[in-house]
Amino acid sequence: MKFRRRLILYKDDHGVITVPLTESDFATIEAAAVAMADKLASVARNSISRDGQAVLAVSGGKTPLLVFSHLRQQDLDWSRVTVTLSDERWVPADHPDSNENLVRTQLLQGPASAAKFVPLFGGEATPEIGLAACEARISAMNRPIDAVYLGMGSDGHIASLFPGEPAALRSHRTKCVAVPAAQDRRPRLSLSINTILKAREILLLYAGQDKHIAYLNAKETEDSSNNPLSLILFQQETPVSVLRAQ
Ligand code: 6PG
Numbered sequence: 001m002k003f004r005r006r007l008i009l010y011k012d013d014h015g016v017i018t019v020p021l022t023e024s025d026f027a028t029i030e031a032a033a034v035a036m037a038d039k040l041a042s043v044a045r046n047s048i049s050r051d052g053q054a055v056l057a058v059s060g061g062k063t064p065l066l067v068f069s070h071l072r073q074q075d076l077d078w079s080r081v082t083v084t085l086s087d088e089r090w091v092p093a094d095h096p097d098s099n100e101n102l103v104r105t106q107l108l109q110g111p112a113s114a115a116k117f118v119p120l121f122g123g124e125a126t127p128e129i130g131l132a133a134c135e136a137r138i139s140a141m142n143r144p145i146d147a148v149y150l151g152m153g154s155d156g157h158i159a160s161l162f163p164g165e166p167a168a169l170r171s172h173r174t175k176c177v178a179v180p181a182a183q184d185r186r187p188r189l190s191l192s193i194n195t196i197l198k199a200r201e202i203l204l205l206y207a208g209q210d211k212h213i214a215y216l217n218a219k220e221t222e223d224s225s226n227n228p229l230s231l232i233l234f235q236q237e238t239p240v241s242v243l244r245a246q
Pocket residue numbers: 059060061062063064086087088089099150151152153157158159160
């Protein structure tokens with residue numbers, strides 16, 4: 001049940017309306033996840049009817065389990081859909097922590113198994129070594145991503161763009177960035193902020209007060225070194241829809 005939908009239009013210094021930020025509140029994370037699945041399917045249908053194909057980049061983590069269970073049931077021409085990831089932990093594709101494993105087992109099932117999947121993990125020893133091949137796989141999709149579904153952490157990270165990782169947060173000409181391991185965090189590979197911002201639409205889903213505080217902080221500061229989420233809030237390229245349950 002959607003409680004509130006606010007469309008905030010950013011104005012630049014000349015008062016020109018820029019990128020729309022839409023915020024939708026839901027009573028439960030389940031309701032927000034269903035809405036996310038519906039939005040992703042709607043984006044895919046529109047892209048397929050316009051261009052004959054669609055590219056979705058989806059989040060990893062735990063929340064997507066709720067989204068994927070609804071998304072895989074959507075009536076879509078999945079054979080025209082390419083699915084990739086917003087980011088990946090650098091573990092084998094059959095590892096329980098693998099986002100590829102999550103997508104293959106929880107999303108690409110039934111009719112959705114007809115979709116093409118483009119992995120970020122390529123089997124190399126480190127994400128730094130695997131970066132070039134990942135870059136080539138993303139480039140070979142030869143199409144902007146139609147929608148990037150992002151989760152966020154209570155530290156304000158999105159995809160695998162974490163506070164305190166300046167190299168990963170910098171704008172990149174590359175489509176992917178390697179993110180080194182940190183305390184209780186595996187090495188990862190992430191879409192770069194440039195790739196995320198070049199998508200036609202960014203969809204953010206989160207739940208819980210901690211993440212809501214991080215979201216409000218990100219809206220208050222452009223300091224992406226401490227709050228990478230601000231990278232997608234302070235920009236004038238891509239519409240952002242925020243779906244949240246508190
Ligand atoms: C990952 C995700 C990551 C995730 C957030 C939220 O690989 O972990 O891409 O960015 O979206 O950490 O994760 P939860 O949904 O599990 O809270």
